Amino acid sequence: MKPLRPFPLPIQVGTDICQISRVYGILRGPRRARFLDRILTPEELAQSDGRLRADAAQVQPAPRSDAPPTARDGDGSGFQGEGESRGPLWASAAFLAGRFAAKEAAIKAHPHRNLTFHDVVIERAPAGARLQRLGSGPPVLRIKAGEGETEDSSALISISHDGDYATAVCIAHDPSRGPAGDR
DSSP states (O other): OOOOOOSSOEEEEEEEEEEHHHHHHHHHHHSSSHHHHSSSSSHHHHHHOOOGTTTGGSSSSOOOOOTTTTTTTTTTBBTTTHHHHSSSSHHHHHHHHHHHHHHHHHHHTTTTTTOOOOGGGEEOOOSSSOOOOOOOOOEEEEEOOTTTTTTTEEEEEEEEEETTTTEEEEEEOOOTTTTTOOO
16 A cells, blocks of 8 residues: 555644524423533524524423434434524524534644634624625624634534534634644
8 A cells, every 4th residue: 555645734624513493402401501501602592683582481382292303204204393493492492503513623623722612603794795695695604813822713513403403514724733734
C-alpha cells in the first residue's frame, strides 16, 4: 500500500442530527426553561425571534394516544397528532432542534477547544452581507474567543430540517493542524 498523504487543509468538519419530537417533548414539560438556558446563550435568548416565544401553554391538549406525535398512522397516510404537532410549539421545537444540532456540530468541528453550548452563538448574517434568497439569510456561527484570544472566530454552518429531524454540518479552521507540509 502507498503512503497516506495528509489532508492538505487545516480544517475540521462536525455534524449532528437531532430528533424534533424529542425537543418537542422537552418543551411541553417542566424542563423547558432549563433546556433553553442550557442550549442558548443570553444573546440568543434576548433575540426577538418568535420561534423562541411559543409556550407550551399555547398548545391545546391532544386526544390521549400512546403513540408519539410523529408515529405514522396504521395506513402510513400521515402522522398521529399532526394538527397539534405542526403548531407554534412544533415550530419552536424544529428551530431549537436545528440550533442544538448546529452547536453540537460546532463543538465536534473544534476538537482543539473545549467548547460548550454557551461558547457557540448562532446569528443571522448582517443585512446586506450576502444575497438573501429566502428572506432570512444563512446562519452565521460565532465561536467566542478563548483564553489568550482577542477576537471571536467564525465557522461555516448549514442547518437542514426534514420530517422529524434537524441536521447540521459545521466546517471550521483548526489552527493546531497547520498546513500539510508542517505536519
